[in-house]
Every structure is written in structure tokens, then in C-alpha cells.
Amino acid sequence: MSEESQSHLLPYARRPDFKVGRATELTGSDRRFYRFLEIVPGALSWSALIGVILASIYFPFWAAYFIIAFAIYWVLKTIFLSYHVRYNWKRLKHHMQLDWQMLVSALPYQKFHHLIIFPYYSEPVEVLEEALRGLTAAKYDLKKMIVVLAAEERAGEGAVAQGHAMQEKYGHMFGHFLVSAHPADIPGELAGKGSNTHHALHQVHTEIIAANNIPNEDIITSIFDVDTVIYPDYFNCLMWHFLNSEHPYKSAFQPVPLFNNNLWEAPALSRVMAMSSTFWQMIMQERPDKSATFSSHSVSYQALYEIGYGQANVVSEDSRIYWNLLIANDGVFDIVPLSYPISMDATIAPTFFGTIKNIYKQHRRWTYGVENWVYITFHFTKNKNIPLKKRLAIAALQGEGYWSLVTNPIMLFILGWAPIFLGTREFHETVLSYELPIMVRNLLIIAMIGLVISSIISLSLTPPRPEKYSRFKYVVMVLQWIMVPITMIIFSALPGLDAQTRLMFGRYMGFWVTPKRVK
Amino acid sequence: MPTEPQIKLLSYRKRQSFFFLLLAIFLVTLPIFIFYTSGYRLSFENEETTIVTTGGIYITTNNLDVDVYLDEVQVDRPRLFRSAYYIQNIENGVHRLVVQGNGLQTWVKELPVDPYIVTEVAAFNMPVEPQIRPIPEYRNATGVGVFIESSTSTNLFAKGTTTEPFLVTTTTATGTLTANTEFDFVMSLFTEMASSTAASSTLVDRIETQLEQFRFATSSVPVASTTEAFIERNNMRIVLRENELYARWVGSENTVPHYFCVFDAATSTLATRYGEHVALQVDTQRLSTTTPLWFANTRACRSEIKLDRKWQTVDSFFFFPDVNDLVILKLEDGLYVTEIDDRAWQNTQKIYEGDDFEVVVTDDNIYVEEDGRYFELLTTIEADN
Numbered sequence: 001m002s003e004e005s006q007s008h009l010l011p012y013a014r015r016p017d018f019k020v021g022r023a024t025e026l027t028g029s030d031r032r033f034y035r036f037l038e039i040v041p042g043a044l045s046w047s048a049l050i051g052v053i054l055a056s057i058y059f060p061f062w063a064a065y066f067i068i069a070f071a072i073y074w075v076l077k078t079i080f081l082s083y084h085v086r087y088n089w090k091r092l093k094h095h096m097q098l099d100w101q102m103l104v105s106a107l108p109y110q111k112f113h114h115l116i117i118f119p120y121y122s123e124p125v126e127v128l129e130e131a132l133r134g135l136t137a138a139k140y141d142l143k144k145m146i147v148v149l150a151a152e153e154r155a156g157e158g159a160v161a162q163g164h165a166m167q168e169k170y171g172h173m174f175g176h177f178l179v180s181a182h183p184a185d186i187p188g189e190l191a192g193k194g195s196n197t198h199h200a201l202h203q204v205h206t207e208i209i210a211a212n213n214i215p216n217e218d219i220i221t222s223i224f225d226v227d228t229v230i231y232p233d234y235f236n237c238l239m240w241h242f243l244n245s246e247h248p249y250k251s252a253f254q255p256v257p258l259f260n261n262n263l264w265e266a267p268a269l270s271r272v273m274a275m276s277s278t279f280w281q282m283i284m285q286e287r288p289d290k291s292a293t294f295s296s297h298s299v300s301y302q303a304l305y306e307i308g309y310g311q312a313n314v315v316s317e318d319s320r321i322y323w324n325l326l327i328a329n330d331g332v333f334d335i336v337p338l339s340y341p342i343s344m345d346a347t348i349a350p351t352f353f354g355t356i357k358n359i360y361k362q363h364r365r366w367t368y369g370v371e372n373w374v375y376i377t378f379h380f381t382k383n384k385n386i387p388l389k390k391r392l393a394i395a396a397l398q399g400e401g402y403w404s405l406v407t408n409p410i411m412l413f414i415l416g417w418a419p420i421f422l423g424t425r426e427f428h429e430t431v432l433s434y435e436l437p438i439m440v441r442n443l444l445i446i447a448m449i450g451l452v453i454s455s456i457i458s459l460s461l462t463p464p465r466p467e468k469y470s471r472f473k474y475v476v477m478v479l480q481w482i483m484v485p486i487t488m489i490i491f492s493a494l495p496g497l498d499a500q501t502r503l504m505f506g507r508y509m510g511f512w513v514t515p516k517r518v519k
Numbered sequence: 520m521p522t523e524p525q526i527k528l529l530s531y532r533k534r535q536s537f538f539f540l541l542l543a544i545f546l547v548t549l550p551i552f553i554f555y556t557s558g559y560r561l562s563f564e565n566e567e568t569t570i571v572t573t574g575g576i577y578i579t580t581n582n583l584d585v586d587v588y589l590d591e592v593q594v595d596r597p598r599l600f601r602s603a604y605y606i607q608n609i610e611n612g613v614h615r616l617v618v619q620g621n622g623l624q625t626w627v628k629e630l631p632v633d634p635y636i637v638t639e640v641a642a643f644n645m646p647v648e649p650q651i652r653p654i655p656e657y658r659n660a661t662g663v664g665v666f667i668e669s670s671t672s673t674n675l676f677a678k679g680t681t682t683e684p685f686l687v688t689t690t691t692a693t694g695t696l697t698a699n700t701e702f703d704f705v706m707s708l709f710t711e712m713a714s715s716t717a718a719s720s721t722l723v724d725r726i727e728t729q730l731e732q733f734r735f736a737t738s739s740v741p742v743a744s745t746t747e748a749f750i751e752r753n754n755m756r757i758v759l760r761e762n763e764l765y766a767r768w769v770g771s772e773n774t775v776p777h778y779f780c781v782f783d784a785a786t787s788t789l790a791t792r793y794g795e796h797v798a799l800q801v802d803t804q805r806l807s808t809t810t811p812l813w814f815a816n817t818r819a820c821r822s823e824i825k826l827d828r829k830w831q832t833v834d835s836f837f838f839f840p841d842v843n844d845l846v847i848l849k850l851e852d853g854l855y856v857t858e859i860d861d862r863a864w865q866n867t868q869k870i871y872e873g874d875d876f877e878v879v880v881t882d883d884n885i886y887v888e889e890d891g892r893y894f895e896l897l898t899t900i901e902a903d904n
Binding site for chain 2: 080083088098244288339
């Protein structure tokens with residue numbers, strides 16, 4: 001890239017390794033260090049799991065004490081997180097009741113444009129239409145919206161044609177409308193949502209922003225998964241938060257994703273996973289200093305422009321863009337939680353086993369976000385302008401998050417019993433050996449009480465019941481939460497371990513498009 | 520009208536405070552929970568609050584429909600379909616366990632309980648009234664068993680309760696009947712046993728010969744010896760030596776059944792805890808070179824345990840179906856089940872009376888032949904009886 005073409009970039013974003021995706025893209029000691037970092041998460045997770053097994057065999061008493069401590073920790077963690085969910089639920093409901101249009105009307109918001117990008121692959125046209133219909137229902141001036149349907153050429157001509165059909169139907173309603181087509185097989189890119197968005201941002205800059213002399217500072221970009229259906233006040237809420245932020249151009253704005261577009265059609269497993277993901281995002285809404293962007297989110301266009309629109313060579317592009325922004329801005333980049341929902345699809349498939357497979361693959365892709373830990377740790381050793389305390393805190397917190405995601409459910413629900421089966425004879429004869437499963441079971445039951453809160457909150461976030469479903473389904477929607485211990489292992493721990501192991505062995509993952517289906 | 524949302528983001532201070540509160544709870548509860556699971560309890564006896572150390576008893580039963588008593592107090596039943604009881608909070612000392620049930624013989628044992636340790640024990644309760652499942656030679660069209668006898672008396676199995684209906688006929692015309700294949704199988708077991716033992720003069724000889732014949736049935740490995748014979752299953756060997764029976768563990772020391780081992784202590788202590796016979800046996804084996812005592816941490820493990828034969832001559836012996844810890848003994852006045860576990864004493868329960876019958880035990884069943892009739896002896900009482 002020429003110096004001129006890099007002039008708009010922040011200094012750190014001009015580094016050749018700024019957009020590194022994997023160790024093989026580096027050379028020399030950097031490559032070796034990056035590769036080492038890729039090994040660390042998987043190695044730590046496997047060490048913990050194998051460690052518990054070995055401790056159960058050779059040091060069963062210590063393993064038992066550790067498991068008791070871990071079970072207590074789990075109960076307290078559940079209480080801690082439930083507290084956040086409950087608080088955010090209150091805030092979410094409050095935000096949904098507010099008249100954001102009125103609130104924002106007192107602020108100088110008129111000059112701002114909203115660039116809305118929907119990257120898509122081969123999703124049914126109904127999904128695109130549902131998303132656009134959501135936009136048209138917004139309580140916001142549609143003429144201030146620049147809508148981009150970002151198609152993939154590799155999905156075939158039909159996909160691009162679908163975009164043009166939508167443009168034909170809805171284009172006139174918005175200020176600007178663009179259908180971009182991301183060429184296949186661009187060297188250095190990883191086929192997926194990230195590279196598609198990256199290409200679309202370049203194209204919209206040339207064809208609309210620069211062509212119409214719209215100042216970058218006056219554009220707020222929303223990168224939405226194609227199944228995103230906004231609530232009517234989304235842009236008012238976004239605008240209010242933007243204009244009331246301490247650093248509006250150094251902030252990303254995160255809504256709460258509710259995977260409820262098709263919640264009534266989805267099987268119980270899918271509903272539990274969808275709601276669990278929502279709950280996690282609700283927790284993160286109340287601790288923005290510990291979070292990153294996830295899925296659909298919004299950010300100033302200028303901020304994206306200053307980092308060259310993020311990376312086109314990673315799987316977990318939704319979070320990576322935040323880490324790009326944080327590192328390029330020397331640690332000064334915030335997450336502003338909107339506590340306002342957007343609707344998305346729960347993962348489903350035509351068959352039950354297809355659904356299980358899709359959920360597993362989707363969560364493997366999400367948990368492959370561990371590649372971001374490698375990225376930030378690598379750059380934290382390079383960018384000394386970020387305060388050391390902040391670098392250490394973020395790296396430790398993110399690392400612990402990925403580690404506990406994989407290890408905690410397995411240790412708690414499976415390896416918690418290991419000393420009983422693997423321990424020495426001396427251990428088996430003790431009261432400790434007999435009391436351990438009783439104690440762990442009781443603590444887990446207490447922890448499960450948190451699920452009652454989950455079921456109540458999830459019911460309140462469920463869309464109105466279609467007539468074709470009986471009221472009995474509400475009962476199922478409450479009882480479905482008893483599956484959580486299983487879903488935590490099958491759809492969190494195992495895909496996470498799978499992803500970390502792949503990264504550890506350098507078997508890098510590609511982007512897997514979650515099939516979207518609207519009945 | 521409000522100009523901003525009324526509910527603010529959860530403040531960092533609140534989050535931190537809550538975090539530290541939970542951290543404090545963690546630090547306080549962790550040692551309490553560890554001490555509790557290790558056996559420490561608070562005692563409020565004598566108007567004083569003290570910390571006491573407790574142990575436990577883990578008892579399994581072969582019958583679901585029994586009651587367990589510890590020191591004359593009934594223990595709460597475990598969850599449905601569970602036959603194991605874990606009794607917590609037992610103070611140091613010797614405790615009396617009783618397991619009984621309707622129509623079942625009572626099992627009683629006194630066992631020492633130590634702090635932090637769980638004493639394991641397996642109880643068994645055989646039916647008071649023998650439970651007999653007749654094995655007729657024929658079945659009629661509806662599947663009911665038919666015995667061909669010289670009289671029509673239906674009192675063929677007077678010593679017990681039969682668990683299946685059967686018919687008795689004097690007619691030898693069997694054209695309308697179907698041959699019972701189980702009868703043929705059981706008869707073949709007894710025929711082979713009889714032919715192989717005909718020439719054997721002593722029990723040792725007979726056992727050796729029988730075991731060779733019934734290897735498939737007993738899962739035993741016979742070994743020839745001039746002084747002893749044994750049967751063996753899953754590393755447990757029952758040895759007949761000089762008209763006495765012994766149980767010997769021949770597996771690895773790590774897997775020795777718990778009742779072979781006692782706490783290594785002075786003879787008087789052992790006698791108090793487990794009975795004088797155990798103390799004597801430990802003392803004997805401590806000096807023995809053929810059956811030496813071996814040690815694992817604080818435990819002294821015996822090489823073999825002598826079985827109770829009720830001062831009678833042993834006619835034959837078998838492993839109890841599916842259980843290694845119980846032995847079936849055919850003695851002079853009947854068929855008995857005895858446990859190898861000799862702590863306190865060995866419970867021995869008679870399961871069939873008499874001296875003129877033959878027995879064959881397979882891995883799953885006890886078959887008896889008496890007065891030319893075959894039947895299976897059941898060791899539990901069926902629910903519909």
C-alpha cells in the first residue's frame with residue numbers, strides 16, 4: 001500500500017502486521033511468537049482438563065478440595081452473572097419503553113447519516129426482505145440511511161440478482177442504496193463476512209460517500225448480520241448514545257441481540273442456546289469495560305476509515321474490528337452498551353440433527369474468537385502506548401474467558417466426579433470421597449436456581465405466540481432450561497475446545513456461514 | 520418528560536462491591552465446606568458447642584425391599600431403586616447394623632467406625648421360605664409346566680413356596696405336551712456332574728473333577744493339588760484345605776476387597792473392633808510364611824479368611840451367582856449362603872433344608888435336584904408372591 005493511500009490511517013494501523021490473521025502471515029521471531037500464542041489457549045485448556053484427571057489419580061484429596069472450591073466458585077459466579085442479567089433486563093425494558101425519538105429530538109442529530117451494511121451469502125430472499133422491512137419501519141428519517149446489501153460473487157449470480165431485486169423494491173425509500181458484489185478468491189482474504197464487509201466499505205466510500213461529499217464524521221456505520229431486524233427506535237437510541245458519549249468517535253455501540261425472529265419455530269435446544277447467547281450479551285452490557293463488539297453493532301465511519309475498515313482475513317471479524325480499533329487508538333476505544341434490542345435468527349435446520357450440527361458449527365466459529373486473544377496479546381507487546389495495566393488486564397480477562405468457557409463446564413459436570421472414579425484406595429475409604437458428590441450435586445442445584453431467573457427473563461423476551469402454537473409451548477419454554485448443563489458442554493465447551501485445538505495445531509478455520517431460514 | 524434514561528449503567532463501584540462480597544463469601548465458605556465434607560461436624564450436646572469428627576457406613580443390600588437399622592434406629596431409605604445406603608455423621612466407635620425385611624432372614628453385624636473413614640459392608644437377606652421355581656419336563660399348550668408323577672398330589676415341593684403354577688398328571692401320554700428345553704439343559708448339568716464324580720472318593724477329588732466338567736458353568740479355574748482344591752472367580756479363590764474352607768484374594772493388592780484388611784493395631788484392639796477370631800487370624804498370619812500378612816498404609820491385610828461351616832462337613836461349595844463375596848455351602852443339614860466378610864462374625868443363612876439333594880450353581884442360577892425333580896432356587900422374593 002502506498003504512503004498516500006495510508007495517510008488516513010492511524011499511525012499504529014500503518015504497521016504491516018496490524019492486520020495479521022495468523023502466524024503464517026508473519027516472518028522471523030514475530031512469526032514464532034505469534035505461533036506460540038496460537039498454541040497457548042489450547043495448551044492451557046488441555047492442561048487443565050488433563051491436570052484434573054492426573055490430580056484425581058495421584059492427589060485425589062487435593063483434587064477433591066479443588067472441585068469443592070470450584071463448585072462454590074461456580075455458584076457465586078452464577079449469582080454474580082444473574083445479578084448482571086437481572087439488572088440489564090430492567091434497563092432493557094426501560095429502554096424499550098422510552099421515546100427515543102423525543103429524546104434525540106433535543107440533540108443536533110440531523111446532520112448524521114447511517115450507513116447500514118448487510119453482508120450476505122446465499123440466504124433466502126425472505127431474510128433480506130425481513131431485514132429491509134425492519135429498516136423501513138424505523139422511526140427515523142430513511143433518507144438519512146445509506147443501505148448496502150453486500151453480496152458474495154462466489155454465491156452465484158442469483159445472490160447479486162437478489163440484492164438488485166431488493167434495491168428495485170426498497171431502494172427509493174432510502175437516501176442511498178448500493179448492492180456490492182465481493183469478488184471471490186482475492187489473495188490474502190479469508191472468504192466470509194469480514195472480507196465481504198471490508199470490500200463493501202471500500203466500495204461505498206468511493207461510490208456514495210466520496211461521490212456525495214458526505215463527511216466521514218457525519219456517518220455512523222451499522223454492520224448487521226443479514227438476519228438482523230431492528231426495533232423501530234434503534235437509530236434514535238443509537239444516535240442518543242452517540243451524541244451523549246464521552247468519545248463518540250472512539251466508541252462502538254453494542255445492542256442486545258435477541259435471537260427471537262424464529263424462536264417459536266426453533267427446537268428447545270436451539271432456543272436455549274439462543275437465549276444463553278442473549279444472556280451473555282446482557283451481562284456484557286453491564287460490564288462494557290470487559291467486553292468487545294459482537295455480531296451486529298454500530299461504530300463511527302471515521303473510526304473504521306482510520307483503521308482501513310478492519311480485517312478481511314479473520315473468522316471472528318465482529319469482535320476483531322473492536323480490537324483493531326482499540327489497538328490502533330492506543331487503548332482509547334470504548335464499548336457503549338445500548339441496552340436496546342435487535343432481533344436475529346436462532347439457529348435452526350430442517351432436521352433436529354441438522355440443527356444440532358448447525359449450532360455446534362456456529363458456536364465453534366464464535367469460540368474461534370480465541371484467535372483475537374492471540375492478536376491482542378501479540379499487539380500488546382508491540383503497542384507500548386497502551387497503559388501496561390490495561391494491556392495486562394485485557395489479556396488476562398480475555399484469556400480467562402476463553403479458558404473458562406472450555407474448561408469450566410467439563411470440570412464441573414464431568415471431571416467433578418473424577419476423584420471418585422480415579423482416586424486411590426485410601427481416598428475411596430474416606431468420608432470426603434463419599435461426601436464430595438453430594439456436596440457438588442447440592443451446589444449445582446443451588447446454581448441451577450439461576451436458571452429460574454433465566455426462564456422468567458427469557459419468557460418476557462419471547463415474541464407473541466403465533467396462533468398455530470398451543471399455550472403448552474410456554475411450559476416447554478420454561479422446562480427447556482434444565483438442558484443447560486448439557487448445552488454448556490456440547491455447544492460451548494466442546495466447540496470451544498475444538499476451535500482452540502485447531503488453532504493450537506495450526507489447522508486454521510475458515511468462515512462457516514450459519515444457514516438462515518425464515519418460515 | 521425525561522431527557523435521558525432513568526436507569527443508568529450498573530456502576531463500576533457497585534459491581535466491585537458485589538464482587539468483593541462474593542469473594543468474602545467464597546473465602547468463608549470454602550474451609551467450612553471442606554471441613555464438612557471431610558467429616559467434621561458441630562456438636563451441640565451437653566449444652567456445649569464443640570467440633571466432632573465423624574465417619575460413615577456404606578452398606579449395600581441384595582434386596583430393595585429391606586429396612587436398615589443403625590443402633591436400633593431406622594435409616595432413611597435411599598432413592599427409588601437404589602440398594603445402597605450411605606449413612607453419615609456416625610461417631611467414632613462400634614455400631615450395630617441390622618438389615619431385615621418381610622419374609623427375609625435378618626442380617627446383623629457390628630462394625631467399627633473411625634473418624635473421616637467410611638466403613639463399607641454388603642448385607643444379604645435370603646428368603647426364610649425357600650423360593651422354588653419348578654423346572655418341569657413338559658409344558659402344556661398354554662405353557663404351564665407339567666410333572667408326570669405316580670400320584671396327582673400337587674405337594675411336590677413341600678419345603679418351599681413355588682413361584683410358578685404347574686400341573687401334575689399320572690398319564691404318561693405326552694403327545695399333547697411340549698418338551699421343556701430348560702429341563703433338558705438342567706438335567707444334562709446334573710448328569711455330567713454325576714458321571715464325573717462317580718469315581719471320586721473325596722471332596723477334593725470331586726471338586727477337581729466337577730470343576731473340570733463345569734468350567735463353563737462356574738467360571739472357575741480348577742487346579743490340581745494333593746492337599747487342597749479350590750474354585751476361583753474374579754481373583755477370589757475359595758480353598759478347601761484339611762476340611763476347612765478359606766477365601767483367598769489372588770488379585771493385586773490394590774484391588775483386595777476391603778474386609779480382608781483391618782486397621783493395624785494391637786491384638787486387644789483388633790478383638791474389640793472386629794472380634795477375637797479376626798485378632799487371632801491376624802496374629803497367626805503375622806508370623807506365617809505361607810499365608811503372610813501384608814500392609815498398606817495403616818492397614819494390615821490378611822491373605823485369607825476362614826469361612827464358617829457351622830461345624831459341619833462340607834459336601835460341596837460354590838460361588839453365589841454374580842457375587843464374589845458370598846459362598847454357597849452344601850452342608851450336612853442343608854444348603855447355606857455365607858459371607859466371606861468375617862468382621863464381627865460371618866452371617867450364614869440357610870436357603871434349603873435337607874441332606875438328600877444335589878446342587879449345581881452356574882453364574883446366574885442355583886439348580887437343585889431332589890426326588891428326581893429339578894427346580895431353581897431363587898434368592899429373592901418375587902413381588903407378586
